Amino acid sequence: MNPELIRVNKAYEKHIALIQLNRPKELNALNLQVMGEIRDTLMELDNDPEVRVIIITGNERAFAAGADIKQMAGKGAIDMLKIDQFSTWDQIRKTKKPIIAAVSGFALGGGCELVMTCDMVVAAESAQFGQPEIKIGVMPGAGGTQRLPRAVGKVKAMEMALTGNFISAEEALNWGLINKVVPNESYLSEAVRLAKDIAKQSPIAVQLAKESVLKAYEMPLQEALSFERKNFYMLFATQDQKEGMAAFVEKRKPSFKGE
Ligand code: HXC
Numbered sequence: 001m002n003p004e005l006i007r008v009n010k011a012y013e014k015h016i017a018l019i020q021l022n023r024p025k026e027l028n029a030l031n032l033q034v035m036g037e038i039r040d041t042l043m044e045l046d047n048d049p050e051v052r053v054i055i056i057t058g059n060e061r062a063f064a065a066g067a068d069i070k071q072m073a074g075k076g077a078i079d080m081l082k083i084d085q086f087s088t089w090d091q092i093r094k095t096k097k098p099i100i101a102a103v104s105g106f107a108l109g110g111g112c113e114l115v116m117t118c119d120m121v122v123a124a125e126s127a128q129f130g131q132p133e134i135k136i137g138v139m140p141g142a143g144g145t146q147r148l149p150r151a152v153g154k155v156k157a158m159e160m161a162l163t164g165n166f167i168s169a170e171e172a173l174n175w176g177l178i179n180k181v182v183p184n185e186s187y188l189s190e191a192v193r194l195a196k197d198i199a200k201q202s203p204i205a206v207q208l209a210k211e212s213v214l215k216a217y218e219m220p221l222q223e224a225l226s227f228e229r230k231n232f233y234m235l236f237a238t239q240d241q242k243e244g245m246a247a248f249v250e251k252r253k254p255s256f257k258g259e
Contacts, residue, residue, distance in 0.1 A: 005034045008041050013192055015052035015199040017045050020059075027065035028058045030110045034068075035088045038114075042095045049258065052203045053195040054095070056118060057102040057188055058111075063127070066109025069136060089142050093117055096207050098198055102191035103127045104184065108166070113142040116151065119210060121178035122194060123169040124187035129177060130166035150217055151177050202240035202256040 004022050012018035019041055021028040028034075038056070045051045058064055075083070092114075101107075101115045104124035112129050115121055131144045139145065140161060149157035152175040160167065169181040182190045198206060208231040215224045235241050239259040247254035 005031075006037045006041065010045065010048060010051060012055070013196065013199075015050065016192060016195045017048075017051045017054045019054065019056045021057070021064055024059055024061070026068070027062035027106055028111070029066060029068040029070075030064050030114065031068035031071045032083065032085055032088075035085065035092075039088045039091045042092055042099070046096050052097065052199040052206070052258075054097055054099045055102050055188075055191050055195055056099060056114070057191070058104065060104045060124075060126070060184070062105040062111070063101065063103040063107040064111030064114060065106045066111050066132070067142075086142065089113075089117065096210070097203075098206060098210050100191050100195055102188050103129075103169075103178070104187050106130075106166075109133050109140065109144070110142050113140060113144050113147070116143055116147040116177075119213075120194060121172075122187055122191040123172065123178050123181050124184040125169055125181055126184050127169040127172070127178075127181070127187075128166040129160075129169075129172045130164065131160045132164035132166070134162060135164040147217075148177075151175070200256070202235075202238065202244060202254075203258040204238050204240060205235050205244075208235060 007020040007022050009018045019038065021034065023029060023034065042054065045054050098120070099118040101118040101121045103115060103121060104126055106128055107115045108128070108130045109132055112131055115129070131140045131148065133139050133144070140148070145157070145161055148160060156175055159165070167175065169178065172178045173181050179194070180190065212228045212231050215227050219227065240256045243256060244254045
C-alpha cells in the first residue's frame, strides 16, 4: 500500500481543516502526486460548508524542500510541457477559502512558492525560506519570480532568485514575506489562533474579501477598486451583514451563519 502523501483532518478545530504534507524522509518534496492530492483536497474543502479556514503544514524539519528533483531530473522540455504541472498550481490558487501556511524548517523552491500561494503565513523561528532553483541550473517556475517581488520588492527577490541563498524566519518577517514568527513549538497553535479569528467572521465576507485582496495583484487599480466595490455591495445581500450590523447596534457579539 502507498503511504499517505498528505494527511487531512477536516475538523482539526471547529471550522478549521488541516492538511499536513507527509513525505518526511524526502523533506516533503512536492512530487506530482502530492500536488494533485493537495489540489483535490482543497477543492473538496472549498465545497464543505463546515470548513471556513484551511491550514497547510509540514513537520518540524520541513514545510517542503521544493519540487521533487528526482522526479524532474531526467525530463525534457516537452515532457514538462505535457505534464503541465502548473494547471494544478492554478487550481490551488483558485481556492476560495483562506489558506494559512504554518511553516517550520525548510520552505524552499516550490515549497516557498506554495507558501506564497497561501494567503497568510505563520513561521517557527527555525523556518528558512529560499528559491534555490538557480543552484540546480533552473529558476523558479511556480510564481517565485512573480509573487516574491510583489511580497519583498525587486532587489531582495533578485538576491533570493539569483543566489539561491536562504533567509531566516526573522528576515522573512522583516521583508514582508510572512505574518509572524513564533517559538518553534507553537507555529501550529499560532496558525490555529489566526484561523480562529477568521473562522468567527462571516464566511461569505471572508471569501469576497480574499478575492478582492488577490485582485490587487492581478488588476490595474481602477478596475480593482470597481471590483472591490461590487463585492462590498454584494455583501448587503447577506443575512450576515444584517446580523453583524444589528449586533453592533445592540452591543452584542454577532453570530454569523454564512447566509
Ligand atoms: C527530492 C529531496 C529534495 C527535493 C531534499 N530531498 N530535498 N528530494 N527533491 N527537492 C531529499 C534528499 O535527497 C534526501 O534524500 C532527503 O530528502 C534529506 O535531504 P538531505 O539533503 O540529506 O538533508 P540536508 O543535508 O539537511 O539538506 C537539506 C536541504 C537539501 C538543504 C533542504 O536537501 C536541499 O538542498 N534540497 C533541495 C532544495 C531545492 O533545491 N529545492 C528546489 C527544488 S526545484 P536521500 O534519499 O538522499 O536521503 C523546485 C522548482 C519548483 O522547487 C518549480 C515548480 C513546482
